[in-house]
Amino acid sequence: MKLLEKILVPIDVNIDFKEQLNTAIKIARSYNSEIIVMYVLSEEIVHNDIKEIVINAISENLNKVKEILKKEGILIKEPSIVFGNPVDKILQSAINENVNLILIGSGIIDKNEKFRLGINADKLIRLSDKPVWVVKSNEETKLTNILCPVDFSDPSRRALKNAIILSKKFKAALRILGVYKPFVTTSLRLKVDTKEENAYRLGLIEKEMKQFLKEFDLHGINHVIDIQAGVAHENILHTIKEYGHDLLVMGTNGRSGLNRIVMGSVTEKVTREMPCSFVTTKTQDIIQLRFDNEIKEIEIHFKNANDLVENGFYEEAINQYSICLQINDMHIPSFYKLAESYRHIGKNEIAEYYENRAKALLARLWDKKIEFEIRKHYRSDN
CATH class of the missing domain: 3.40.50.620 (HUPs)
Known part of the structure; x- marks a missing residue:
């Protein structure tokens, strides 16, 4: 694989x-x-x-x-x-x-x-x-400092998924950027508390960002969640320059060009400036999982699963560890790895089940080893 x-x-x-x-x-x-x-x-x-x-x-x-x-x-x-x-x-x-x-x-x-x-x-x-x-x-593209702007749309969801994968593989820092438009008025007629309004807008995007990021596993990644007020493409360009990002990951959508909701027009305005090297994703991910169905060796499936875990594909890894147990239902490392993978996706009860099975199997094997040593001892005495 x-x-x-x-x-x-x-x-x-x-x-x-x-x-x-x-x-x-x-x-x-x-x-x-x-x-x-x-x-x-x-x-x-x-x-x-x-x-x-x-x-x-x-x-x-x-x-x-x-x-x-x-x-x-x-x-x-x-x-x-x-x-x-x-x-x-x-x-x-x-x-x-x-x-x-x-x-x-x-x-x-x-x-x-x-x-x-x-x-x-x-x-x-x-x-x-x-x-x-x-x-x-x-x-030089050093792949040490990645920026991924998001607007909570499907294109930015795909972009962040790929940014996380790259951050894990290259051990790069990741900045997740959200930009909201602040309320500004010069009219004396409008009796609006701009500070209160902008605090409200900030609270909304912070809440939306928190909900959005629940879909992703950021454990083990050196990341920053950065929410800024301003004009999206201007803030992105400024952030790249200020923090020295060497790779930008953004989403696009549709054959007619770039998604015109928010992210598309922003992507176009940013990428044409070529502020640094960048990746755009549309309908496919950089990483595509391709397995050889004929592979039977447990070691290869176990290695496949470990590679998937390293890159954050926990559900796919669970499938590979499960195949290991189909080949050998006493493969203790797979039990522990299944427990670890299920914990990553928040399924703690299932994780505990596999961990307990591993412990029970170890105890059984240990008892058998002791029994074998005792029998061996008695046979040698005779």
């Missing part, structure tokens, strides 16, 4: 892709993922002699990338060169290869441009159902 099986890395050999490749290596090494490298060449090149020269040059660069990944011990599929529209071909490849993640560079941006996100990267975010990780060029 692999939690993050495949990463699609479309490379533009004409620009600096060092940080894009470094980030891909970092993720692949952590999850034992396969990297799929591709280059999309425009069909505008029609002269065969020119096309051959260009293809040879690109192939040489892709082979260098392949060797770098091999030296790093990363599993890599043979790099490919395809012809056509970059966005269309990347999306098609992501579907054909059934990748977990598309990892791209931010692209070439003119210094005079207002927005820092490349055109192709922007289109991929809008059109891809797969999670898209955009690496900020010329800036």
Whole structure:
């Protein structure tokens, strides 16, 4: 079982892709993922002699990338060169290869441009159902300080789920940010106590945040819950700069682009500024659980379960520990791990049941061992 099986890395050999490749290596090494490298060449090149020269040059660069990944011990599929529209071909490849993640560079941006996100990267975010990780060029993604803004919508729910997974895997700090719009008035006619009104609004979002976070397991994660008053996209950009966040995780929704409730328009306004590397999630998670139904060995199921626990997938881990007990109903470590997993999801009575079964089994085995030693002793005396 692999939690993050495949990463699609479309490379533009004409620009600096060092940080894009470094980030891909970092993720692949952590999850034992396969990297799929591709280059999309425009069909505008029609002269065969020119096309051959260009293809040879690109192939040489892709082979260098392949060797770098091999030296790093990363599993890599043979790099490919395809012809056509970059966005269309990347999306098609992501579907054909059934990748977990598309990892791209931010692209070439003119210094005079207002927005820092490349055109192709922007289109991929809008059109891809797969999670898209955009690496900020010329800036190391350390994966130590993650920001996840939430507005309690389904897109932000998915984003936070993935942010928590990444925080656990990379032992990164996580800031969960909620922004509410403060009441402001300059009218002398309105007799409103702005302090009282804003205190009321703050109380509402604090209550909503508390309820929202009940769905997530934040145990063992160095996290901060940060509620601010202001304009959402401005606060997010300011927070990234003030606290030095190196990864932003946000949610998007719908094929027409970004969810227009609150989070979508905010996501668009933030990501086009390219404040740091970021991940956008839409209908799929970065981590997709894929099991081989033919696996029977208890050790593999137990290892699968432990990996799931480490990444916060307690219900899925429970399923794997249960399979261990189907194979061997005296597998004591699985009993204890089931108890631990059920406690994580708040089912303490079931946890106690499995813990008691483990203790009873240990006691029975211990009694048998003592009985065996006594019998052995008497046999030796005779």
